[in-house]
Amino acid sequence: MQYQLKQLKRIWNEPILFAMIVAVWLLLALFILYPIIMVGIKSLQPDGENFGLKVYKMLFTKKYFRAPLFNSLKLGASVASVGVLVAYIFAYAITRVNLPGKSFYRTIATFPIVSPPFVIALAAILLFGRNGVITHKLFHDRLNIEIYGFWGLLIVETLAYFPTAFLTLEGILQSIDPALEEASLSLGSSKWRTFWRVTFPLSMPGVLAAWLLVFSQSMADFGNPLILSGNFHVLSVAAYLEITGSYRIPYGAGLAIMLLVPTLAAFAVQRYWLSKRSYVTITGKPSAMRLLEPHIAVKAFFTIIVWLLIGAIFLFYGTVLYGSFTKLWGVNHTLTLDNYRYVFDIGFEYLKDTLILASIATPISGVLGILIAYLVSRKEFPSRRFMEATSLLTFAVPGTVVGIGYLLAFNQQPLMLTGTALIIILVFVFRYLPVGVQNGVAALYQIDKSIEEASIDLGASSNKTFWKITMPLVTPAFFSALFYTFVKSMTAISAVIFVVSGRWQLITIAILGSVENSDLAQAAAFSYVLIGIVILAMFGLRWITNLFSYQERVRRAMA
Template identity: 35%
Template sequence: MWYKIRIFINTHLVNIFAGGLFVLLAIFLVFPLVMVFLKSFWGDDGFTTTFYQEFFTYNYYYWSFLNTMILGLSTMFILVVVGFCFAYMTTRGPMWLRTPLKICALMPLCAPPYIFSISLITLFGRNGMINNFFGLDFNIYSWTGVIAAQALAFLPLSFMMIENVLNSQNPSLEESASDMGASEMQIIRSITIPLASPGILKAALLVFVMTIAEFGNPAILGGRIPFLAPDTYLMITGEGDFNMASVLSVVLMVPCLIIFVLHNYILKGKGYTTIVGKPTAVDPKEITPVIKTFLLAVITPVVIMVVLCFAVIFIGAFVKIVGVDNTFVWDHMLNMQSNEAIYNSVKLSLMAGLFGAIVGTLLAYVIMRGKFKGRHVMEMMALSGFALPGTVIGVGYIMAFNKPPFLLAGTIWILILNCAFRFLAVGVEAGISKLHQISIEIEEASADLGADFITVFIKVILPIMFSAFVAGFIYTFMTTMMSLSSVIFLVTPGFDLAAVYIYLTAQLGELGLASAATVKMIFIVLVCLASLKLLAKKTGLKSEKK
C-alpha cells in the first residue's frame, strides 16, 4: 500500500504542486482584485453603477484621473530619456566614470521613494537651504516637486532595464555601421535604440505603474493637486467609503493593464537577438565628444540632485532642523518608536522574503517542467502583482481578508502574504531563466539511476536553483522594507512599519525623525544584503567543494 502511494506521489507530485500553487495564486492575487471590482458595483441595495456615475460626473475625480495620467506619462518620458543616458554612459562611456555613475543611478534603491520629498522640502521648502542661500522663492509644493521626486525615486528601475539590454547588444553591429560611415547619432537612432526597445518598453511600463501607485511623494508635495492614489487612501482612512475607493482602484488599474497589453503587442513576433555563438568585439567604440557632452548635460544635474538628497537625509538625522538649527543631536537616532518600527519591518521583510522565494522557486519549476494545461495562465497570474499598482492590491486585501473564512486582517500574516505575492514575479522569472539553462536530461539521468522525484528535486534541482531563490528573497526583502503603497492600508495601531512611520512623520513636518529613521533603514538594508551575499557565496563555495 505504502509503495503504491509513493509511486503515485512520485508520478504526480509536479501536478500536486501545481494545484496547490494555483489555489494560492487564486486566493492571494486574483481574489483581492475580484473583490475590488465587485465592490465598485455593489452598494447597500445590491448591484449599482451609481459609484461610477459619481466618478464621471464629479469634476474633482476627473482632475484626479487626469493629473495621475500626466504624472505617470511625464515621469515615464523623463526616466526613459535619463535612464538611457545613464545606461549608455555606463556601458559605452569612459571606464573611470562607469562605476560612479552606476552607483549613483542605483542609490535610490536603498531608500523609500518618498525620502526625496523630505530632501526636496529641506532644500527647496519655504525655509529650504538652497532657497535661503540664493534668495529664491521657489515653491516645491507643486507639479515640479512631485515629478522631480518621482523621477529621482524610480531612476534605478529605468536604468537597470535599459542597461541590461545595452549590455547584451553585440558591439560589432555598431562597429560595422561606423566602418560604413554612419555617425554615432545615426547608429544610436537606427541600431542601438531599436535593439534596446524591449528594455526601454519594460522600463516605461514599470516606471508608469510605480509612479501612479506611489502616493507618498504626491501626498507630501502635491499640495492641493489631486491624484488617484492619495485620494484612494483618504477615501478609506478619512471617509471609510470602500465603494468609491474600489472605483478609484479600478480606474487606477485600467491604464496599467492597457500599457501592459500594448507592451506585449509591440514586442510580439519581433526579434531582438544580437548575441550569437560567434566572437565579437571586446568593447563598443569610444563615445564622440558631442554625444558625450549631451549625455553629461543630462546626467550631471540628476547626479547632483541624488547626492544632495542623500546628503541632506544623513545630515538631517543628526541635527535639530537641518539648514535652520544645525545643532548636533542624538535624539532623532535614539527615538524608540522608529527603532521598533524598523524592527517590525525587518521581521516582516525576512518572513515575506523567505515565503515569497519558496513559492517563486516552486512556481518556476512547475511552469517549466509541468506538462499540464494552464501553465501560461499561472505565469500571468504570478506576474499580475508586478503589473498592478500596490494601492489596488492593498485595497483588495482589506476587502478580501477581513471576515471568515479568510480572516487575516489585524495579523502580521496579511502583511506577509501581501508583500510575498505582490513581489512574486522576480523570483518566478529568475527561476524560469535558470531552468532555461538547465537541461532536463540531468533530471532524467538521476531518475534512470533510481532516484525518485523528491530526491531529484532536493539534491539536484534545488542546489542548481539556489541563485534564483536568493534573487527572489533579496528583491522581496528590499521591496518589503521600502514598500508603502499597499502596506499602509493593512497596518494596525501598535504595529508600526518603518515605511509608514517615515511617511507619517514627514507629513507632520518631523523631518529630523523621518531622516533618522531613513538612515537607520538604509544601514540595516545594506547590512542584511551584505550578510545574504556572504551567505550565498559561502554556500556556493561549499557546494563547489563537494
C-alpha cells in the same frame, strides 16, 4: 482537449505533484485574484449592496474625481518620458562610452531602487520645501519654487524610477551585437547616423518597455505623492483618502480600478506584445564590449549628464543623512544624535515589528516563488501558463489596489484577518512573489533539461535530482528573490497602509507620521536606519550567494 486529459491523467499518477498544484492554485486564487475581484465588485455597489454604475458615472463626470485620473496619467507619462530619456543617456554612457569609474556610477544610479520609496521626496522637502536649505537659506525665499505638486513629483519620481529604465536599457544596449554598429561605421556612416539609423531603432523595443515600466511605477507610486502632491491629486492618494478619510469605500474602489486598468494594460502590452518584437539576437560570438572612442565633446556631454545625475542622487541622499543629525531642520542645524536616540527608543517597537514581519514573510515568499517557478517551467499540467500569469500579476497591480483589496476581502468571517500580523505577512508574501517566480523561471530556463535528465539517467531519483541538481543551480536566483522580498517588505507602504493596525506597526508608517507632524529630522533618521538595514541585507545576500553558488564552490574545490 485529449492532450490535456492525458496531462491530467499523468498528474493523477503523481499525488504529491497534484496536491502541490491544487494548493498553489488555492493560495493564488485566495490571495491574489480574490482581493482584486473584490475591489471590482465593491466599485459596482454604490450603496454597498445593490449593483449599479453610479460610481463610474461620477468618476467620469465630476471634476473632483476626474482630476486624479487625468493627473496620474499626465504625471505617469511625463515621468516615463523624462526618466527614459535620462536613463537612455545614462545607459549609453555606461555601455558605449569609455568613461572611467563606471561600476561606481552604476552602483550609485541603482541605489534608489532599493532605498525606501519616499526618501527622495523627503529630501526634496528638506532642500526645496518651506524651510528648505536651498529655497529658504540659500535664496531667502526669493526663489519661487513650488515643490508640492506636479513639478516636484516629476523631479522626485524621475530620480526614483529612472534606475529601473536604466537597467532595462542597459541590458538592451549590451545585447546589440557591436558588429552592427561597426558595420555601419565601416559602410561610411558617421557615429551620429549610426546611432539614429542602427543603435536607436534596435533599442526601440527596450525604450518602449522601459517607458511602460516607469509609467506604471509612477502611476502606482503612493509614498512620494502622499508627501508631495499638495493640491495635485493623483489616483493612488485619492483612493486612499476616499477610503480612510471619507469612508466612501465604493468610490475608493472605483478610483483603484481606474488606477488598475492603465497599469494592467501597460503590463500586458509590455509582456505579451513587446517581448515578441525584440530584435535582440543571441549570436555565437561573445559580444565583448567594444567601446567606441568618441569625440571629446561627445564624451564631455555624457560625462556631464552622468555627473549631474550622480550629483543629484548624492545631494538628495546626502541631505537626508545630514538632516537626520540636525535638531530642527531649517531652523536649528545643530548636530545631534537625538533623532537616532528617538528611533531606537520610542521607534524601536516599529523597527522590531517591521523586522519580524518581513523576516517571516521573506522565506515563505521565496520558497513559494521558486516552487511555482519549478512547477510552471518543468512540469506539464493544464492551466500552467495561467498559473504563471496569475503569480506575476501583482507586478502589474498597484499596491494601493492590493491594499484596498485585502481590506475588503479579509474584513469578514470566515476570513477575518484585519488587524492581525497575518494579513501584513500575506501582503508581503504575495506582493513580492513575482520576483521569486521570475528569477526562478529565468534560472531554470538557463539550465538545460538534459542536466536533470542526465542525473536521472545516472540513477538518481527524481527527488534527489531536485535537491542535488536543480536546487543548487537556482540558489542564486532564490537568494536574490529573498533579498528583494525582504527589502521591499521593509520599505513597503502603498499596500500595507490599508491593513496595518495599532498592534503591529511598520517603520514606513512611522516615517510618514513624522513627516505629517513636520518632524523631518526624525523621518530622516528613520529613513537612514532603514537604509542601513537594506545595506546590511545587501551584504548579507552577497555573502550567502557566494557561499552557496556553485561557481564559488567549484572555485574553492579547485583551489
